[in-house]
Amino acid sequence: MMDWTDRHCRVFHRQMTRRALLYTEMVTALAIRHGDRERLLGFDSFEQPVALQIGGSDPKLLAEAAKWGEDYGYREINLNVGCPSDRVQTGRFGACLMAEPELVRDCLGAMRDAVRVPVTIKCRIGIDDQDEEEDFTRFVETVMQSGVTTFIVHARKAWLKGLSPKENREVPPLNYGRVYRIKQKHNHLHVVINGGIDTLDACVAHLEHVDGVMLGRAAYNTPWLLSEVDSRIFGDVRGIFDPLDVVERMKPYVSSELAKGVWLQNITRHMLGLFHGMPGGRLWRRVLSEQAPKPGAGIEVLEKAAKEVVDRINRPADVQPARPGASCAA
Incomplete structure (x- = not known):
């Protein structure tokens, strides 16, 4: 790796x-x-x-x-x-x-x-x-x-x-x-x-x-499959149920690294697969792939990508899409 x-x-x-x-x-x-x-x-x-x-x-x-x-x-x-x-x-x-x-x-x-x-x-x-x-x-x-x-x-x-x-x-x-x-x-x-x-x-x-x-x-x-490792492999109570929570948890770290001069793309390139196979996954990847490499890209890009996911989930449909966490089975 x-x-x-x-x-x-x-x-x-x-x-x-x-x-x-x-x-x-x-x-x-x-x-x-x-x-x-x-x-x-x-x-x-x-x-x-x-x-x-x-x-x-x-x-x-x-x-x-x-x-x-x-x-x-x-x-x-x-x-x-x-x-x-x-x-x-x-x-x-x-x-x-x-x-x-x-x-x-x-x-x-x-x-x-x-x-x-x-x-x-x-x-x-x-x-x-x-x-x-x-x-x-x-x-x-x-x-x-x-x-x-x-x-x-x-x-x-x-x-x-x-x-x-x-x-x-x-x-x-x-x-x-x-x-x-x-x-x-x-x-x-x-x-x-x-x-x-x-x-x-x-x-x-x-x-x-x-x-x-x-x-x-x-x-x-x-990477979302890692969210079940602690419960399924180690027998712990599962501590996180939604990949959108992961985005929120990453924000302080991202902000801290940006302040040190790290480019957003260096972090978000590892996050592209977070919503793989879930509603909004393609929109998430597209926003991060297109906007994170730009000079001066900041936390707002991560927030925009997450909003695209939320909007996709909440979009009216004949059958309401499941929350991302519920749609991922190991």
């Missing part, structure tokens, strides 16, 4: 769930050493719990980056060994590291030695010609030697040559069974499954076999 799950996105998602663990976009260990750490690592305490996802292949550098993440207050440090993009491979991190399980083990071990917060790994079930059950099992069992016990597994292989990052999310077939079986073989591991999961019904079904579920693009493209 590079360039997607920035701090504005996380504040938005946190309006709908207090319990889900949110992850940053992947930040390279080298950037953390030499870059603007406040820009790269800073976040609002409202976003907690948040995990920092980092990339790299130098144990010493990763340990240093992990310590910076802990110092900034992240609850977990995650090493990404699943991203297949060309720029990631060029830097020798991401999915290509699945070909070097001993190096991954050493990286994670160094990170664990540097911090007190949990260190976890995100990986694929294999890369390129690694297509045997034994290859994935060998990778997991080698990495386990680092002491890391949480594996977040995208249940697809990654083809490092010949497929784009987008194709790598869609073309290689899903193999949930392989993830289930690694949990069965090593029951003490905390296994989180990822890939092609787009409803809470599917999440509940997966939780019969593994310990957790990671949502990526489903949470981004249809």
